[in-house]
Amino acid sequence: MQKIENADQTNGIVIDRIIIYKFNSINVDANGNGLASTSQKVYRIHTGNDGNTKILTDKTFIPSGIRILQSIPQGINSIIYSKTDGLYQFENNKAIKLTNIDKFVSSRIIDISYTSDSTLVLATDGDGILLMKNNSVQHHLTTENGLPSQLCRKVRHMNDTLLVCTNKGLAFFTYRNNSYSYIGVYSENNGLPSNEVKDVSYDDKNYYVVTGYGLAVVPKSLKLNNLKIPDFYITEVRNYKDEKINFNNIKLSNKNNFLKVKFTAVTFNQQEDVIYQYKFNHNPEWSSTKLTELIFPDLSSGNHTLQIRAKKGDSAWSKTEVLKFQVAYPFYLTWWFVLLSLVLIISAVWMLITYLSRRKNRQLMLLMEKRSALNHERNRISADMHDDVGSDLSKISISIDFSKRNLNDDDPVYTQLEKVSGYAYAARKKMDDIIWALNPENDNVANLVAYLNKYGLDYFSDTSITFRLINEIPSEFNLIFNAKQRRNIFLIVKELCTNTFKHSGATNFTITFKMNHNHLIINTYDDGKGFLNDQSALRGNGLKNIRKRASEINCTMKMESSPGQGTQYQFLFKNIDFS
Structure with a gap:
């Protein structure tokens, strides 16, 4: 606190001669202590025990920015004040904006006061009156609650009565x-010189009302003006042809969804003071208008409810008139059309699914028939080859053996017959391979593994190489190969056996079958001398044939080899068919 310089006292009146701004509010209690503010500063008013009054600058409160409109003390070290951008509380050397009133108020707060029970009263310049406790809005007084206008000037308190100064009384x-x-309300109807009421005071007998046209002294005995509620009616309803229709049972088509509603409030004077409000359907807020008709040019389909009411000046609202009407749905939104459409759609989907299922079954049956015919033909060919060609080759071998009995070992003919016998035996072995490849009973992986194991053991039986075939495929994977796949796998293994025997110098050769999800992996490994990858071209046509056969059956081949580390091949078959 600091005493203002150049303030003097004449006949008990303290005068501040420094302040160049006008004071906009002052609040002094019964002890002569209070608060006064200009648009830029706040001052403390203090009356001592000696009866002298001082005007002191409150340095604890230094607002900045937007100018102060009103201020009022709240306790010892707290101030409530308003600016053009809202309501603030200054406490503990800190200004805090009270945002909980923002949803009620968009205009300026131009007056602040307290009731006898410490309710904070805010008068606004366009949003009525707010009553607050504990910084929370308890009530919001507007024209719907009886205010003649929401442009308020001052609020004064007389015991349990609030006197609200507005621009309409x-x-x-x-x-x-x-x-x-x-x-x-007191207004021009009671004899006030103007409805523009700026301030009011009172004593035991009179109200002293400051209006835009002068001061009026109003006896407290003067009866308050409480206008009669006007009689309100809906007069007529018209359609898109501007024809009157019976508004007790209104039904509109979806194409002619236009409606005009006319109404009136019966009053014999000051018709301009009549205000109408309406709510449409489930809108929670009333809309105000001065017009006596409402037009709905494009109503949506369905049931609608229109509520309308009226008041004159500060009278209470009239009885709410309710108008109910219906707009028909277009045929494609009616329940029977939607139900019929659903039935047709479900039927069409069912027919499509049935058709596709039957077509798939027919295709599957045709495929099975083709496979069955192909398997039958393969069986016939393999049987014919075994019976006819195999029989002829056996006869040749028997004839050669019979002819050799009558010849000496050094006879050139004997040597020639030995060669022919070898050719016949080799032809018989190749024919057996072909018959095995043709036989559809060998299309599963178990028979393939068994045949390859037999072939490998026979091939390396008279060599120093130990052959092993490991099958890690679970029994539930019943893999099915076609004849081309099975034959190429066999020829690849056959070629690898030949390369291992001729070139590797290995002592062990291992083949492993395993599954990784639905991918078949065949790994081969020999522990021979190996070779550099850039020397693979020097190993002849065998490796080229292996690559070619692998590509023919969509198999990915990978080879790894290095000197002294042996050679490893991996063959990957993706998405193998199994049942």
Whole structure:
């Protein structure tokens, strides 16, 4: 606190001669202590025990920015004040904006006061009156609650009565125990020189009302103006042809969804003071209008409800008139059309699924028939080869053996017959391979592994190489190969056996079959001398044939070899068919 310089006292009146700004608010209690503010500063008013009054600058409160409109003390070290951008509380050297009123108020707060029960009263320049406790809005008084206007100037307190100065008269409300009720209004109808009420004071007998056209002294005995509720009616309803229709049972088509509603409030004077409000369907807020008709040019389909009411000046609202009407749905939104459409769609989907299922079954049957015919033909060919060609080769071998009995070992003919016998035996072995490849009973992986194991053991039986075939495929994977796949796998293994025997110098040769998800992997490994990868071209046509056969059956081949580390091949068959 600091005493203002150049302030002097004449006949008990303290005058501040320094301040160049006008004071906009002052609040002094019964002890002569209070608060006064200009648009830029706040001052403390203090009256000592000696009866002298001082005007002191409050340095603890230094606002900045937007100018102060009103201020009022709240306790010892707290101030409530308003600016053009809202309401603030200054406490503990810190200004805090009270944002909980923002949803109620968009205009300026131009007056702040307290009731006898410490309710904070805010008068706004366009949003009515707010009653607050503990920084929370308890009530919001507007024209719907009896205010003649929401442009308020001042609020004064007379015991349990609120006197609200507006631009359309002086309104009276009782406020007690956190509840309020509307009493009435003084306006030009009661004899005020103007409805523009700027301030009011009172004594035991009179109200002293400051208006835009002068000061009026109003006896408290003067009856408050509480206007009669006007009689309100809906007069007519018209359609898109501007024809009157019976509004007790209104039904519109979806194409002619236009409606005009006319209404009126019966009053014999000051018709311009009549205000109408309406709510459409489930809108929670009332909309105000001065017009006496409402037009709905493009109504949506369905049931609609229109509520309308009226008031004159500060009278209560009339009885709400309710108008119900219906707009028909277009045929494609009616329940029977939607139900029929659903039935047709479900039927069409069912027919399509049935057709596709039957077509798939027919295709599957045709495929099975083709496979069955192919398997039958393969069986016939393999049987014919075994019976006819195999029989002829056996006869040749028997004839050669019979002819050799009559010849000496050094006879050139004997040597020639030995060669022919070898050719016949080799032809018989190749024919057996072909018959095995043709036989559809060998299309599964178990028979393939068994045949390859037999072939490998026979091939390396008279060599120093130990052959092993490991089958790690679970029994539940019943892999099926076609004849081309099975024959190429066999020829690849056959070629690898030949390369291992001729070139590797290995002592062990291992083949492993295993599954990784639905991918078949065949790994081969020999522990021979190996070779550099860039020397693979020097190993003849065998490796080229292996690559070619692998590509023919969509198999990915990978080879790894290095000197002294042996040679490893991996063959990957992706997405193998199994049942």
